[in-house]
Amino acid sequence: MKKSIGLLLLLLAMFPASAVLEAGCLPSSDWINHPSSPADIPAGSDNCAFHQFAWQEFLYLVSPSEGTVLRKFENRGRHPIYGVDLCPVHGEEPALEGDDLGLLIRTRKVQEGPPNVAFLPSEIKQAGSNEPLYDQKGNVTYYNTRFTWSECSVQANTGDAGLPSDTIELKTAWRKVDQAEAHKYYTVMANFVNEKLEETPTLLGLIGFHIAKITKNHPEMVWITFEHKDNAPVCDLPQHPPVGGWSFTSAQCAACLARPYSGGCMQYLGNHCSFNVYRGDSRPANVCLRSANGGGSLENQQNIQSLNEKMVGPGGYLSSLPSSNPLSVFQNYFHVGTLWMVNGQSELGPWLNNGSLSLLNSVLETFVQNVSEGGGTKSSQNCFSCHVYNGPANTAALSHIIPISDSLETVEANAGLKKKRERE
Numbered sequence: 001m002k003k004s005i006g007l008l009l010l011l012l013a014m015f016p017a018s019a020v021l022e023a024g025c026l027p028s029s030d031w032i033n034h035p036s037s038p039a040d041i042p043a044g045s046d047n048c049a050f051h052q053f054a055w056q057e058f059l060y061l062v063s064p065s066e067g068t069v070l071r072k073f074e075n076r077g078r079h080p081i082y083g084v085d086l087c088p089v090h091g092e093e094p095a096l097e098g099d100d101l102g103l104l105i106r107t108r109k110v111q112e113g114p115p116n117v118a119f120l121p122s123e124i125k126q127a128g129s130n131e132p133l134y135d136q137k138g139n140v141t142y143y144n145t146r147f148t149w150s151e152c153s154v155q156a157n158t159g160d161a162g163l164p165s166d167t168i169e170l171k172t173a174w175r176k177v178d179q180a181e182a183h184k185y186y187t188v189m190a191n192f193v194n195e196k197l198e199e200t201p202t203l204l205g206l207i208g209f210h211i212a213k214i215t216k217n218h219p220e221m222v223w224i225t226f227e228h229k230d231n232a233p234v235c236d237l238p239q240h241p242p243v244g245g246w247s248f249t250s251a252q253c254a255a256c257l258a259r260p261y262s263g264g265c266m267q268y269l270g271n272h273c274s275f276n277v278y279r280g281d282s283r284p285a286n287v288c289l290r291s292a293n294g295g296g297s298l299e300n301q302q303n304i305q306s307l308n309e310k311m312v313g314p315g316g317y318l319s320s321l322p323s324s325n326p327l328s329v330f331q332n333y334f335h336v337g338t339l340w341m342v343n344g345q346s347e348l349g350p351w352l353n354n355g356s357l358s359l360l361n362s363v364l365e366t367f368v369q370n371v372s373e374g375g376g377t378k379s380s381q382n383c384f385s386c387h388v389y390n391g392p393a394n395t396a397a398l399s400h401i402i403p404i405s406d407s408l409e410t411v412e413a414n415a416g417l418k419k420k421r422e423r424e
Contacts, residue, residue, distance in 0.1 A: 024048075024306030031056045032317055032327055035063035035072075039166075040215040041222070041340075048303045050355055054224040054338045055307055057211055061170070062186065064326050071186075071326075073170055079146040087152035087404050131278040133285055133366050135247050139176040140282070141363060142190075142204065145401065146170040152404050154396045163395040165216045173208030173227075173363045175247060181205070183323075184332045185228065207231055207247070208363040209333070212383070212398070219392040223339040223383040225294075225361045229312075229332055232362045233257060235275065235288035235369075248287035248363065257288060276369045287362050290369040294337020294356025304356070308334050336361060339383050358382055 025048035030036075037060045038053050061073040073079055133141040148167045177185050185205030208231075211224040230242045232249045238258040245251050253273040256265035273286045293301035311331075312318050318331040337356025359382045360369050368381055387398045396402050 025051060025303035027052065027055060027307055027310050027317060029317060031059045032321070035060040037061075040217050043217055047297075047299050047355065050222065050338045050340055051303050051307050051335065053222065054211070054335055055311060057213065057224065058209065058226055058335070059327065059330070061211070062209075062327065062330055073146070073172075076146075079168070079170060080149060082145040082147050082401050082404070088149075131367050132282075133248070133278075133287075133363060134282050135175050136245070136250060136284045137176070138282060138284055141207070142174045143364070144172045144174070147399075147401060147404060151396075151399065151402060154402050154404075162219070162393050163214055163399070165214055165219075167214040167395075169210075169212045169399060169401070171208075171210040171364060172206060173361075174204040175207050175363075177203055177205035179203070181244065184230065184329070186329050206333075208361050210361065210364055212387075214395060218340055219395050220341040220384075220389040221387070221395075221398055223359060223387075225336045225359060225364070226333050227289075227336055227361055227363060229334055232287040232289055234292045235290050237292050238288070246287075248285060248366075250284070250286055253286045276366055278367050285366065287366055289336070289362040290360055291337075291356075291358035294339070294360075295358030296337070296354075296356045300337075300355055300357075304335055304337055311335075341384075341389065353382065353384055356382070 036056070038056045041049050041053050062071050064070075065072045065075045068075065076085055135141065147169055150164050150167055151169075154163060174188075174190075177187065182203060182205065185207075187203055187205050190202050190204045191199040205228070207228045209226045212221045213224070214221050228247070230244070230247050232246050233239055233241070233254055235257070238254065241251065241254055246254055249257075250273075252268065253275070256263075256269050256273065257275070260266055260269060275286050275288050276290070277285070279285065293304040295301070310316055312334055316331065318327060321328040321331070337359045339353065339355045339357070339359040342352050342354045362369070387400065389395075390397050
């Protein structure tokens with residue numbers, strides 16, 4: 001045993017982290033130059049292939065949608081908005097509501113020039129905890145969910161209800177940004193609509209992006225998440241704060257997270273920080289990302305780190321793009337991790353979690369990270385903790401929005417806003 005440990009230390013000394021990254025999991029420039037949605041991860045693929053799949057899918061979704069001013073994930077013909085776009089009936093083609101209606105994040109009509117015009121959703125609470133997230137400026141975070149038209153035919157999330165391959169669900173998180181920081185975010189100009197149907201234009205920046213996709217080889221869905229680099233530090237490995245500070249962590253709490261045993265920080269952390277805990281009102285939360293690279297094995301984390309470095313690190317593919325390139329802004333985002341299952345037999349069951357075993361997004365699942373006040377982790381939650389996989393015949397159970405139904409509140413709000421505009 002001692003000889004094995006000695007050999008491992010010798011190998012680590014011979015091959016430093018930079019060398020591991022250089023020879024590690026690598027991206028392709030085609031993901032930027034020719035964005036395409038990957039169909040599947042071939043059977044027998046290694047860990048790296050799943051994270052390459054994640055980056056390729058993300059860059060495809062945020063790339064421009066041909067013939068429009070939208071990004072592909074905003075194209076409601078492909079990715080309709082949950083709670084707003086109506087499922088077709090009696091074999092009819094899907095009918096989209098007007099692009100200028102609704103309490104949701106929604107992009108402008110093609111013929112309308114920039115900036116993007118959108119509407120906020122009425123739902124501001126996170127999945128899982130059912131609690132809202134406020135940034136350090138006291139502004140609430142907004143969420144938007146999109147689904148696949150084929151999900152409309154699935155009537156229940158129990159029993160024999162399988163979703164077709166290529167089903168994809170997306171969830172995005174947005175925060176108010178000012179003009180000084182807007183260049184670091186993918187933004188939309190949103191209209192806040194109050195109860196009197198009065199509209200206030202507000203600039204929103206994308207801060208979190210969930211992807212859950214079914215493939216032929218992975219009916220359990222491949223779970224992927226990205227987020228903005230300025231959101232929050234990692235709990236156990238806090239980085240230097242960005243220029244302007246963290247969006248969801250106070251300067252003092254972030255400083256004490258990095259050095260908890262100095263300068264009275266233990267007391268300050270306990271009295272003032274309470275990381276990833278909802279404070280019961282609209283006071284700003286203090287957030288940290290529970291697991292660097294989504295946790296999991298050393299190989300898993302090194303592969304994620306390697307791809308992030310080659311994509312958004314100094315000299316990375318995205319970092320090197322001119323600002324005029326529509327994908328350039330995504331140099332400010334990073335891949336947190338990817339989660340999937342392996343179809344193998346064990347005492348734990350026929351399907352085993354693999355990849356980023358502690359996969360959570362700091363702004364989409366803030367309050368289920370279960371982090372103590374000192375930054376130590378206490379939970380092993382990930383996507384499959386809530387999205388339970390019961391086998392390929394019942395993949396609908398993975399989704400929390402099936403059956404797809406229309407919100408009466410949203411439909412009524414749409415109708416009221418439309419009438420108001422007609423009168424004007």
